Amino acid sequence: MKKLLAVAVVAAFPMAAMAAGENNVGACGWGSKLFEGQSGIAPQVLAATTNGTSGNQTFAVTSGTSGCTQDGAVSSSWRTAMFIDGNKHKLARDMSVGSGEALDSLAHLIGVDAQDRAAFNSLAKDNLARIFPSDDAATQQIVASLREVMAADARLARYTAAL
Amino acid sequence: MAAPLAAAAPVDHAYLGELVARARALALAGRPEWHKLLHYVPNMGAPGVHSLVDSPEFFHAPGGKTDPQAELEATLASFYQEIPETADRQSPQCAFVARFAWLDEQLGFDPTRLPRQECKRYREWREALNAKGLTLVFSSAYLNNPSSMYGHTLLRVDARDQDERTRLLAYTINFAANTDETNGLIFAVKGLLGGYPGTFSMLPYYLKVREYSDMENRDLWEYELALTEEEVDRVLRHAWELLPAYWAYYFFDENCSYHLLRLVQVARPELDLASPFRWWALPTDTVRAVTAEPGLTAKAIYRPASATLIAQRLAGMSGEERRRTKELSLRSIGANDARLSALRPERAAAVLETGHDYVEYRRITGKPDVPDPRALARELLVARSRVDAPSQVPALRPPARPDEGHASSRFSIGAGTQAGRDFGELRLRPTYHDILDPDEGYVPGAQIEFFHTAFRHYRDRASTQLESLIPIDILSLSPRDEFFQSWSWKASAGWRRSLVHDGTRPLQFAADGGAGAAWGSGRRMAYVMLDGALRAHSRLDDGHAVGAGASTGVLFDVGARLRVHGYARVMRQFLGENDTPGAIGLESRFSLGRDLALRFDLARQREAGRSFDYGSLSLMVYH
Numbered sequence: 001m002k003k004l005l006a007v008a009v010v011a012a013f014p015m016a017a018m019a020a021g022e023n024n025v026g027a028c029g030w031g032s033k034l035f036e037g038q039s040g041i042a043p044q045v046l047a048a049t050t051n052g053t054s055g056n057q058t059f060a061v062t063s064g065t066s067g068c069t070q071d072g073a074v075s076s077s078w079r080t081a082m083f084i085d086g087n088k089h090k091l092a093r094d095m096s097v098g099s100g101e102a103l104d105s106l107a108h109l110i111g112v113d114a115q116d117r118a119a120f121n122s123l124a125k126d127n128l129a130r131i132f133p134s135d136d137a138a139t140q141q142i143v144a145s146l147r148e149v150m151a152a153d154a155r156l157a158r159y160t161a162a163l
Numbered sequence: 164m165a166a167p168l169a170a171a172a173p174v175d176h177a178y179l180g181e182l183v184a185r186a187r188a189l190a191l192a193g194r195p196e197w198h199k200l201l202h203y204v205p206n207m208g209a210p211g212v213h214s215l216v217d218s219p220e221f222f223h224a225p226g227g228k229t230d231p232q233a234e235l236e237a238t239l240a241s242f243y244q245e246i247p248e249t250a251d252r253q254s255p256q257c258a259f260v261a262r263f264a265w266l267d268e269q270l271g272f273d274p275t276r277l278p279r280q281e282c283k284r285y286r287e288w289r290e291a292l293n294a295k296g297l298t299l300v301f302s303s304a305y306l307n308n309p310s311s312m313y314g315h316t317l318l319r320v321d322a323r324d325q326d327e328r329t330r331l332l333a334y335t336i337n338f339a340a341n342t343d344e345t346n347g348l349i350f351a352v353k354g355l356l357g358g359y360p361g362t363f364s365m366l367p368y369y370l371k372v373r374e375y376s377d378m379e380n381r382d383l384w385e386y387e388l389a390l391t392e393e394e395v396d397r398v399l400r401h402a403w404e405l406l407p408a409y410w411a412y413y414f415f416d417e418n419c420s421y422h423l424l425r426l427v428q429v430a431r432p433e434l435d436l437a438s439p440f441r442w443w444a445l446p447t448d449t450v451r452a453v454t455a456e457p458g459l460t461a462k463a464i465y466r467p468a469s470a471t472l473i474a475q476r477l478a479g480m481s482g483e484e485r486r487r488t489k490e491l492s493l494r495s496i497g498a499n500d501a502r503l504s505a506l507r508p509e510r511a512a513a514v515l516e517t518g519h520d521y522v523e524y525r526r527i528t529g530k531p532d533v534p535d536p537r538a539l540a541r542e543l544l545v546a547r548s549r550v551d552a553p554s555q556v557p558a559l560r561p562p563a564r565p566d567e568g569h570a571s572s573r574f575s576i577g578a579g580t581q582a583g584r585d586f587g588e589l590r591l592r593p594t595y596h597d598i599l600d601p602d603e604g605y606v607p608g609a610q611i612e613f614f615h616t617a618f619r620h621y622r623d624r625a626s627t628q629l630e631s632l633i634p635i636d637i638l639s640l641s642p643r644d645e646f647f648q649s650w651s652w653k654a655s656a657g658w659r660r661s662l663v664h665d666g667t668r669p670l671q672f673a674a675d676g677g678a679g680a681a682w683g684s685g686r687r688m689a690y691v692m693l694d695g696a697l698r699a700h701s702r703l704d705d706g707h708a709v710g711a712g713a714s715t716g717v718l719f720d721v722g723a724r725l726r727v728h729g730y731a732r733v734m735r736q737f738l739g740e741n742d743t744p745g746a747i748g749l750e751s752r753f754s755l756g757r758d759l760a761l762r763f764d765l766a767r768q769r770e771a772g773r774s775f776d777y778g779s780l781s782l783m784v785y786h
Contacts, residue, residue, distance in 0.1 A: 070250075071284060072365025072406065073291030073334065083332065086369055089377075089523060089540075096544040097516065097554035104328040105369075128548040135537035 080109045080163065085139040092132050098125035110162045119155050174243040178276040183236050191269055192232040199429050200261055200401060203231055204441060215417065215425075217360070218409045223255065238262055242277060248284055257282035258407070261400035261429065285403055292334060294395055295323040299386040299427070299460075300335070300368075301450050301565055302375045304606045313595070313611075314446040314565070315375075316420045318427065319368055319385070320399065327464075330385075331369040336402050338363050338422040360409040361422065363402065372466070378527055380470040384565055386453065389461040394430040401429045420449040427453070434459075445594060447565050447604070454566040465561035469524055470647070475557050476517045477646060484514050489645060491518035491543060492525070493533055498546035512547060513555035519543040521646060568604020570758050570785040571595045577762070577781020582662075585622040588630065588779065590615070598638060598718060599726055599752040599762070600785075607685030608640035608651075615657075629670060633657030640681040640690055640718075651681040651690055662770035663702050663740065671700035677714065686720040696734055703740040710736035712745075724754040745769045748777070758785040 069075065074082050084091065087102045094100030098121045112120045124131065127149045131142060147163045150156045191197055201222075203212040214221070214228045221227075223241045227234035241255035242263060248254070256263050257280060266272070272279075298319040317337040325333055340359035375381045390398070405426060410417055421444035424437040436452050454460050467475070477485055487503060490496040491514065496503070503511050519540055526536040533539060575590045592615045596605045617630040634657050641649035654676045660668040679692030691713070698708040712734030720726050733745035748766025755761065759782070766777040 070291075071288045073288055074367065076291070079332075083367075083369065086367065086373070087331070090369075090373075092541070092544050093516075093519065096519075096547040097512070097556075098548075099554050101328050101331055102369075105331045108324075108329045108332065125548050129545045132541065132544075135535075135541040 080106070081139055081143060083109055084142055088132075088137075088139070088142070091142075092128065095124040095128045095131065098122055110159050112156070112159055116155060116159075119153070120150075120159075123149060123153055123156060174240070175276045178273070179240055179243070182239050182270055182272075182277075185270055186235055186239065186266075187232075189269060191266070192235040195435070196265055196429075196432050197231060197235060199425070200265065200404070201227075201231065201234060202425060215410060216408050217411050218407070221404075221408045235266075239266065242272075245280060248282075253282070253284060254280050256280045257285050259404050260285055261397065261404050264397075264400055288403065289399065292320050292399065293322045293324065294320050294399055295325070296321040297388045297390055297395055297398060297427070297430075298333075299388060299423075299450065299453055300371070301384040301386065301446060302379075302381045303384070303565060304381065304609060304611075314381075316423050316446045316449060317371060318398075318402075318423055321387075331367075331372060333368045334365050335368050335371050336363055336365055336423075336426070337371065338419040338426075360411060361417065361419075362409045363405045363422070363426075365406065376466060376468045377523075380468040380524075380528070382468045382471055382562075383466040384450075385464040385466060386450065387461040387464070388427070388430075388453075389458055390430055398427060398430050402426060418444055418446075420444050420446040424449050424452070443593075445571055447568070447595075448571055451566045451570075463564050463566075465559070465564075467559050469520060469527075472556065472559070473517060473520050473524055473646070475559050476513065476520070476555075479557055480513065480517070484510060485645070487514045488518045488521065491515070492521045492539075494539055498542050508550050508552040509555060512550045512552040515543050515547040515550065516555055519547065563603035565604045567757075569596075569601055573600075573783055573785045575762060575781040575783040577779055579764075579777070579779025579781075581768075581777045582773075582775035586619045587622075588617060588619050588781065590617045590781070592616075598640065599728055599750060601726075601752075601754055601757075601760075602685055603757075608642070608681065608688065610636070610638035610640075612636040628660075629658075631657065631659035631670075633659065640688060642681050642683050642688060644682070650678055651692065652676075652678045653692065661698075661744070662773065663700070664704070664742070664771050665702060666771075667702060669700050669702050671698045671703070673698055679714075683718075688718045689716070690718075691715045694732065694734065696736075698736075698740065705739040707738070708736040708740035708742065709738035710734040710742075710744075725751060727751045742771055743769070744771075746777075752783075759783070760785075 083105065087105075090100070090102035091106060094103035103121060103124060104117075107117055107120050124146075130149055131145045133141065133145060137145075143163055147160045150163070151160050186192070197203075198212065202215045204215055205212055211229060212231065216222075216228075222234055222237075224230060224233035224237035227237060238255070238259065241259075244255050246252050246254045248257065260282065298321055300317050300319050302315045302317075304314050317335045319330075320334045320336065321330070322333055338361055340361050372383070375383055410422065421437060421440050424440060424444070428434045428436040434456070436449075436456065439452065440449060454463075477488070480488065484506070487496065487500075487506075491498065491500075491503075498515065503514060506514065522533065522536050522540045522543065525532060526540070571594050573590075573592045576588070577590075578585070578587050580586070592612055594613045595611050597610045597612055598608060612633065613635060615631070615633045615636060617632075618627055619630040620627040633655055636655035636657070638651075638653040638655075640651045641647070643649065656674045657672075658670050659673050660670050662668050663671075674697045675694065676696075677692040677694035679690060681688055681690035683689055692715070694712045694714055696708075696710045696712070698710075699706060712732060714730065714732035716728055716730035718726065718728045728750045729748070730750070731745075731747040733743065736742045736744070746766050746768040748764065748768075750764045751762070753761045753763070762779075762781045762783050764777070764779050768775055768777050
């Protein structure tokens with residue numbers, strides 16, 4: 001089993017490293033690339049569906065540590081960055097309408113209080129173009145611009161410490 | 164395994180002896196709880212048991228895989244071992260927290276004589292999970308993706324600080340084959356032969372949602388389990404033991420759903436979910452077993468896939484709005500087009516949102532019909548963010564749940580007539596759904612049948628004979644419209660009888676395939692396909708026949724109980740046996756209940772140059 005895990009981890013690592021390089025979230029990025037490569041019917045039809053998973057999707061799992069996870073659980077300091085990294089498209093979509101579960105989950109991670117949620121949502125909506133400055137914005141860039149936008153808001157500035 | 168770096172913890176031999184004696188007196192090694200934790204199952208055709216787990220580290224006794232008593236005693240002894248905790252090593256007390264907890268419960272360990280260890284890694288893991296409850300998640304099959312035909316299940320660990328809006332942040336525990344194989348065919352074959360080890364793994368739910376809902380477009384069902392805190396505790400303690408273990412992996416019996424059931428059933432001592440699925444575990448059936456267990460499920464929540472939502476959004480649009488959506492998604496109009504701004508803000512918002520989702524859907528499913536879809540998607544989002552309107556995502560009425568559909572195996576008994584000869588017929592279909600069966604709980608238009616077998620007894624003959632045996636028969640009808648352009652296809656292989664030129668009806672090998680298109684919806688569909696066929700039998704000219712042809716049909720529901728399929732097909736055999744077989748007919752199913760139906764077929768058929776009538780009536784029981 002050890003050998004197998006090692007193989008899985010090694011096999012996964014180039015991917016993880018590549019993704020990390022792009023996202024600048026250390027070894028913590030799930031790396032959008034992990035999934036982007038798997039488009040089209042062929043890989044869908046057989047691999048993913050017969051309940052299989054490729055090693056690179058399990059790199060952070062089972063036993064031991066990898067990057068910023070221990071025993072499959074993401075260490076708390078990386079939860080927000082990893083969530084953004086794994087949900088860029090959903091977040092951008094939720095921000096464009098000012099609601100949605102990805103946006104709610106982000107607000108939860110940042111610790112936005114219930115009475116400030118509406119302000120947070122509309123701030124995100126109004127500033128979508130700034131928060132996502134391009135279609136391939138890195139996670140770090142998204143975090144930085146979100147922090148900037150929130151810092152400029154009297155009500156929400158106090159939450160930027162959590163970003 | 165490297166030699167244990169165990170610290171020489173002093174073993175209290177007297178106390179250990181006492182514990183072993185009490186465990187024997189209580190017959191703990193024979194208890195179902197112990198067998199569930201060690202995954203012992205009865206041997207086939209021999210007395211005794213063996214564990215399904217294949218990693219040697221899972222056992223402490225040398226013969227622990229087959230000897231529950233020896234394993235229990237070795238486990239008790241192992242609790243004295245203390246191994247400095249690293250990323251991949253832990254003391255047995257910590258690696259096997261569920262065994263420790265259960266044995267402690269039964270024997271009442273004296274902490275002064277069997278010191279309790281700290282288990283920091285386990286504690287941190289539990290703190291990170293912060294678990295309040297568990298949810299069984301079922302991912303349904305996808306219409307044009309019958310390899311995911313039986314769906315998939317995983318377990319979600321719901322956190323204390325989580326609500327309905329932040330479910331994405333939960334973790335999932337998932338059982339899967341551990342491989343880097345990207346060739347689907349090799350994966351399927353090796354997987355069937357047990358060529359890959361299966362392991363449990365943990366991933367955030369948002370990654371699984373992305374995989375299933377966004378990439379594979381499979382609807383999810385979330386069945387919240389009604390478990391007490393102690394029951395959740397039992398499952399998670401055991402999950403911790405299983406994360407480093409592995410299993411030789413087989414698709415049909417030891418698959419994801421089977422092992423997940425084995426994990427869930429440790430929640431309650433009396434719970435036995437997995438036994439009925441020892442040899443055959445379809446994810447839908449395992450979900451049914453969980454929902455059938457009194458008081459085990461609290462509620463079920465439907466999470467539609469991206470494509471399901473897009474279809475729903477489009478269904479609520481006017482023709483003009485649909486046109487604008489399509490134009491936006493192809494960049495034939497810009498996001499600031501005047502015709503868009505002329506719409507009410509809510510409708511403009513709906514068009515922009517749908518346009519964006521459709522661009523993303525096309526990109527993710529690998530149909531790049533527009534240059535730089537990412538940039539286009541962002542443009543549409545930015546434009547949408549400037550429209551002052553709330554989200555236009557439609558409220559979706561959940562379809563029937565997977566556990567509400569007809570049972571997945573079926574037998575039917577009936578009578579019929581073919582070419583003037585009357586017969587009685589018995590049919591068995593172990594799995595799972597055909598296009599005439601009621602769609603509730605299944606994916607409409609997706610037919611998957613394995614080992615459909617028919618026996619016939621002719622009135623003018625003394626013997627019963629095999630009429631057909633079809634190991635695999637798949638038909639995928641995916642309706643097309645201006646947004647979704649999936650192909651429809653079919654493939655089947657097996658043995659069936661048909662008339663040949665010498666007037667006999669031999670059982671021939673038959674392989675059939677076809678591709679084409681379908682239109683309509685689940686309740687009203689039409690299709691056209693081009694077909695190819697191969698027949699092989701010694702009584703055919705040259706021993707075989709190869710043909711090409713076409714088929715077409717319409718499927719429609721009349722009310723809630725009756726579905727009719729009218730069809731016509733013709734085939735020109737151009738190699739080997741010279742023939743032009745064909746048929747035109749009607750098939751219908753009338754439901755008497757969820758698991759009971761009548762089937763009535765009528766056809767005019769042509770084989771070996773002769774035309775004749777066919778008709779049959781049968782009673783179908785789903786079970």
